[in-house]
Amino acid sequence: MSIILILLLIIAVILGVPDIRRKLISKPAFKFFKRVLPPMSNTEREAMEAGDVWWDGELFSGQPDWFSLLKTKVPTFTAEEQAFIDGPLEELLAALDDFDINAHQRDLPEEVWALIKKHRFFAMIIGKEYGGLDFSAAANSHIVSRIATRSLTAAVTIMVPNSLGPGELLTHYGTMEQKQYWLPGLAKGDEIPCFALTGPEAGSDAGSIPDTGVICKGEFNGEEVVGIRLNWSKRYITLAPVATVLGLAFKLYDPEHLLGDKEELGITCALIPTKHEGVEIGDRHYPLTQAFMNGTTYGKDVFIPIDWIIGGQKYAGKGWQMLMECLSAGRGISLPALATATGHNAQRFTGAYAFVRHQFGLPIGKFEGVQEAMGRIGGLNYSIESMRRLTVTALCEGYSPSVITAMTKYHMTEMGRQVMNDALDVHAGKGIQMGPLNYLASTYMGTPISITVEGANILTRNLMIFGQGATRCHPYVLAEMEAAANEDEDAGLRAFDHLLIKHIGFAAGNTFSAFWHGLTGARFANAPVSGETTKYYQQLSRMSRGLALCADVSMLTMGGDLKRKEMISARLGDVLSHLYMASAVLKRFEDDGRQVADLPFVHYALANHLHAIGVAFSGFFQNFPNGFVGGLLKFLVFPFGIRYQKPDDSYAQAIADAMMQPGVARERHTFLSYWKDDAEDVTGHMELAFVRMHELQDVYKRVQKAQKKGTISSNLLGAELAEAALANDVLNAEEAEQFGECEVLRMRAIAVDSFANDEMKEGKFNAKPI
Numbered sequence: 001m002s003i004i005l006i007l008l009l010i011i012a013v014i015l016g017v018p019d020i021r022r023k024l025i026s027k028p029a030f031k032f033f034k035r036v037l038p039p040m041s042n043t044e045r046e047a048m049e050a051g052d053v054w055w056d057g058e059l060f061s062g063q064p065d066w067f068s069l070l071k072t073k074v075p076t077f078t079a080e081e082q083a084f085i086d087g088p089l090e091e092l093l094a095a096l097d098d099f100d101i102n103a104h105q106r107d108l109p110e111e112v113w114a115l116i117k118k119h120r121f122f123a124m125i126i127g128k129e130y131g132g133l134d135f136s137a138a139a140n141s142h143i144v145s146r147i148a149t150r151s152l153t154a155a156v157t158i159m160v161p162n163s164l165g166p167g168e169l170l171t172h173y174g175t176m177e178q179k180q181y182w183l184p185g186l187a188k189g190d191e192i193p194c195f196a197l198t199g200p201e202a203g204s205d206a207g208s209i210p211d212t213g214v215i216c217k218g219e220f221n222g223e224e225v226v227g228i229r230l231n232w233s234k235r236y237i238t239l240a241p242v243a244t245v246l247g248l249a250f251k252l253y254d255p256e257h258l259l260g261d262k263e264e265l266g267i268t269c270a271l272i273p274t275k276h277e278g279v280e281i282g283d284r285h286y287p288l289t290q291a292f293m294n295g296t297t298y299g300k301d302v303f304i305p306i307d308w309i310i311g312g313q314k315y316a317g318k319g320w321q322m323l324m325e326c327l328s329a330g331r332g333i334s335l336p337a338l339a340t341a342t343g344h345n346a347q348r349f350t351g352a353y354a355f356v357r358h359q360f361g362l363p364i365g366k367f368e369g370v371q372e373a374m375g376r377i378g379g380l381n382y383s384i385e386s387m388r389r390l391t392v393t394a395l396c397e398g399y400s401p402s403v404i405t406a407m408t409k410y411h412m413t414e415m416g417r418q419v420m421n422d423a424l425d426v427h428a429g430k431g432i433q434m435g436p437l438n439y440l441a442s443t444y445m446g447t448p449i450s451i452t453v454e455g456a457n458i459l460t461r462n463l464m465i466f467g468q469g470a471t472r473c474h475p476y477v478l479a480e481m482e483a484a485a486n487e488d489e490d491a492g493l494r495a496f497d498h499l500l501i502k503h504i505g506f507a508a509g510n511t512f513s514a515f516w517h518g519l520t521g522a523r524f525a526n527a528p529v530s531g532e533t534t535k536y537y538q539q540l541s542r543m544s545r546g547l548a549l550c551a552d553v554s555m556l557t558m559g560g561d562l563k564r565k566e567m568i569s570a571r572l573g574d575v576l577s578h579l580y581m582a583s584a585v586l587k588r589f590e591d592d593g594r595q596v597a598d599l600p601f602v603h604y605a606l607a608n609h610l611h612a613i614g615v616a617f618s619g620f621f622q623n624f625p626n627g628f629v630g631g632l633l634k635f636l637v638f639p640f641g642i643r644y645q646k647p648d649d650s651y652a653q654a655i656a657d658a659m660m661q662p663g664v665a666r667e668r669h670t671f672l673s674y675w676k677d678d679a680e681d682v683t684g685h686m687e688l689a690f691v692r693m694h695e696l697q698d699v700y701k702r703v704q705k706a707q708k709k710g711t712i713s714s715n716l717l718g719a720e721l722a723e724a725a726l727a728n729d730v731l732n733a734e735e736a737e738q739f740g741e742c743e744v745l746r747m748r749a750i751a752v753d754s755f756a757n758d759e760m761k762e763g764k765f766n767a768k769p770i
């Protein structure tokens, strides 16, 4: 006992007396920290430092403040936004015919372009003083999601000017003259913008673009001015084929020192009218059958005046920082909106189809195998919509959360891909035969586009989420890095010493709490609510402690190597992401007023996220470079093993049943899914058939019973079946008529398209339902 007391006393003295602590602990730790610090390029540092930390920081702290999360207000629409959603948005949606756009027009029809311009769909992020709509992130997300449920081509066309590009860059960095010159035209749609960063040699590694701008003197409008001679070759650029203004990213050099001492100024962004001499807009690409404009642009020795740099000369070389600071809209709103559309459509139409499509005398949604897929669709769609809302909430609160938007982009598009695969499997041939009657195929084809753009997903998962999260969300690491980078060694050491003591306390607290929660199954962890969801809050708090502990130990033992150990760091990123998604699910359940009907979805989603956390931790422990440390961490976080199970089958079955049931719960889960109130349109027709079959359920049951008994033949269909049911007194005259009409609806709801062979060979797709 006295030895322990002496040891504690020694530790207290070492830690408590600043001079001793600095000499024995902080100084060697400072040196070690400087040595293991990952080497960072300027572009990496700018990416790392861009943006804010929000709920992700809480999750990384090991002690998420659930009350503060639940207190955060859900954003609502202004009267103007609501009027736009009810008016111009509905008008646009009704005018969209996605099959016609992609198969015939290979462009949006003239009247759709006209509607987009008339209602200023391109101006959601432009301020009112320039004629823009100045909508919130919530409205932007709602509008793009809903358009994407109708047409991916229209959604991509509209989302691009409303995310990273000329409009946003001008709004944040443009000079007054630039704003006044460009923004009114962009708001009206007279000017069509595109933004060109990617080229053949620079995709994910956009910081290494080979396109150059050299400061020199040249002639502009008959006068000699200081400007930039540009050379570029870009590809994959959305809207480039129709753009009137090109946002261009290039590396700027000043070999003659016309601007100052520096020769290499770095990445710079300029705005160039596409009709400017030397600007070449090349041919179109053909992105997975989608008709949105996407293509190439080139320029050789194109001279532009220096004040075409966005923000003017003072922003020369600041392009990368500007781009990193403006990533939130694209990553947090636009691409997630495409995934949201997939989720809402998949749930709505798969539920309807699984009810109207019968096999072996039963709706296919009654078969367990199909229910498993439907469970995934409903469960993941609950997570998709929850994540959309939480991220939009952060944006509406004024944050620009870089880690959260990276998580949102990656996981929503991945969940969207899973949901779409399941929807297609349930629809089988109906999902494969393309034509106006196929409401899935276009989105299915286009799904990899969201996976690829704004940070291809493999890179986003492996480099961005944890790579940035570990330093940005950790309460001390970024400040410690700044202290280590301080050129004044003494000041750096003092700051480091101060942080280190807190960091040690933080790590010790996490180790103890992670182990304690592991031993007790988190029974004593705090939860802000009581009821069915309490246990999830407790488990998430426990996993948050585990993440904080494992992240600290990884950074301590691997240092700069952790950046290259993508498979290790990505798994910690997965833990952070699933903690975020599970938080989003819990918040949505509360915000929606704890709907009992939503409980199977909530249980499914949360079990799924906890299971994914367990899988990520398991891979992390198994592959930790030092086996002993990996084993020790596993023991501390999961002393009794990893026990998070996949969602129970009963939840999948309950979800499948709910998806096949019309009513308020279905509307709540799929409210962004557009269906046209017109029986001629496939979406309106599917709704009609689905609802009508529900109304006639009793009639259908009687006919099926009679078929089983052999009273009427099982081989009859449609009108003949209705007649036989009437003739055999199974149905009365009125019922037989209703049944016959409903069968016509049902047959049409399961129909697919066919095309004349000769016409199809000529590229004409005049569809006939079959």
Ligand SMILES: Cc1cc2nc3c(=O)[nH]c(=O)nc-3n(C[C@H](O)[C@H](O)[C@H](O)COP(=O)(O)OP(=O)(O)OC[C@H]3O[C@@H](n4cnc5c(N)ncnc54)[C@H](O)[C@@H]3O)c2cc1C
Pocket: 195, 196, 197, 198, 202, 203, 204, 205, 235, 236, 237, 238, 239, 287, 294, 449, 452, 453, 454, 455, 456, 457, 458, 459, 460, 462, 463, 566
């Ligand atoms: C339809 C479409 C529209 C687009 N619109 C625009 C636009 O308007 N403007 C614009 O500038 N660009 C645009 N892009 C470009 C898009 O942003 C790039 O395609 C994207 O950055 C990926 O580049 P890449 O295709 O060259 O893939 P690559 O960079 O070659 O990547 C190939 C694979 O390697 C992975 N990878 C690369 N490096 C790493 C790493 N360090 N760790 C782990 N994985 C890694 C990537 O995740 C990817 O899976 C568009 C692309 C498409 C397809």
